[in-house]
């Protein structure tokens with residue numbers, strides 16, 4: 001008997017880069033049309049994705065450039081993501097639903113209540129992408145003169161997440177009796193009000209939502225700093241990342257899994273799902289044509305501006321797009337936490353190639369090729385334990401996501417590395433992660449053992 005092959009996890013970003021909307025076949029997340037999201041989530045569910053994912057910033061997304069520059073951006077405004085998950089939970093049945101919510105601009109009780117309610121509405125399919133927020137427009141929207149220091153933000157985030165966990169544990173799973181005969185609605189011995197007095201928060205009382213169906217809705221994170229890694233190692237079930245190369249993917253995965261040990265967690269208790277950008281075709285030429293077609297819609301000046309912004313001001317506005325990238329680019333690359341390569345096919349890239357990359361996929365793992373080539377790359381990353389799956393970052397929506405569902409998913413299924421049917425019903429089931437037990441069950445078990 002052969003051992004079952006490791007299975008890929010797949011999530012779909014329902015967001016694109018800021019200029020993706022310019023392509024004639026593209027629709028944008030900021031069109032405020034629920035049908036757009038509904039169709040996308042249902043398509044991802046038919047393709048048996050683990051989850052759809054909504055990124056977010058909690059103010060107008062101007063990528064720290066001001067409204068003038070944001071005038072061209074197709075994602076300046078978006079639906080509030082937790083509200084969107086409520087609507088999606090009613091039109092999907094199996095797929096996990098992940099939304100980003102900030103620990104810097106929310107209160108723990110609100111988040112515990114909203115995400116707890118969503119987990120009930122969706123019957124256990126919710127994920128919370130924990131971010132600390134780093135936009136200037138976000139700080140301004142919440143009355144701050146400048147962004148809070150990253151160290152402070154993570155300190156607050158760490159306490160925030162713990163308090164949310166405690167609030168979700170307010171009630172044991174079987175606390176509600178709803179027994180008309182005895183007139184007892186709930187069993188007071190199964191309520192565990194929090195009494196939290198921390199550095200950043202104080203909260204007393206129980207959450208006014210029963211224990212979420214997953215016990216703890218799935219926690220995802222995408223930090224890339226030391227503090228971000230530590231919080232993820234301690235609390236995350238899913239980790240998004242942009243490691244750049246297979247070798248760095250392996251190192252990234254090993255790094256997170258090693259850090260988990262000191263928190264008493266096993267290495268398989270996290271799903272590492274780097275961003276993946278795919279343009280697939282019947283042949284590599286066809287895929288390259290598709291990519292070039294969509295990229296032609298972004299004006300040259302936007303490509304140069306995007307390079308300059310991404311590399312933190314390297315004078316790119318003066319570059320010739322069709323010449324090799326000047327060496328000043330390296331100074332910018334050194335400032336970035338993710339690795340940027342300026343090589344392609346053994347030669348120095350042109351500025352246009354870099355501009356296309358940044359305006360299409362921000363440097364996520366990039367596969368532009370025939371279906372088999374795309375599947376080979378994905379399979380290699382999985383086999384080499386550089387990841388547990390991927391988060392598909394679409395070129396444009398909805399067409400690029402449809403292409404993936406129709407072309408690449410069947411090939412992954414044929415290779416036996418992706419499900420044909422959902423086996424469970426919760427997001428944790430899809431990820432193969434157990435629901436944490438209520439802490440009281442440990443106490444009960446200890447009491448019973450002592451009897």
Ligand SMILES: Cc1cc2nc3c(=O)[nH]c(=O)nc-3n(C[C@H](O)[C@H](O)[C@H](O)COP(=O)(O)O)c2cc1C
Nearest residue numbers: 055056100131132133222223224225228240241242
């Ligand atoms: C794939 C990916 C998706 C992300 N999505 C968001 C997002 O929706 N909202 C946000 O504020 N930050 C987002 N981030 C940023 C990180 O979650 C994190 O907050 C940021 O990197 C700052 O933390 P750090 O200093 O630990 O890197 C994302 C990062 C990655 C790699």
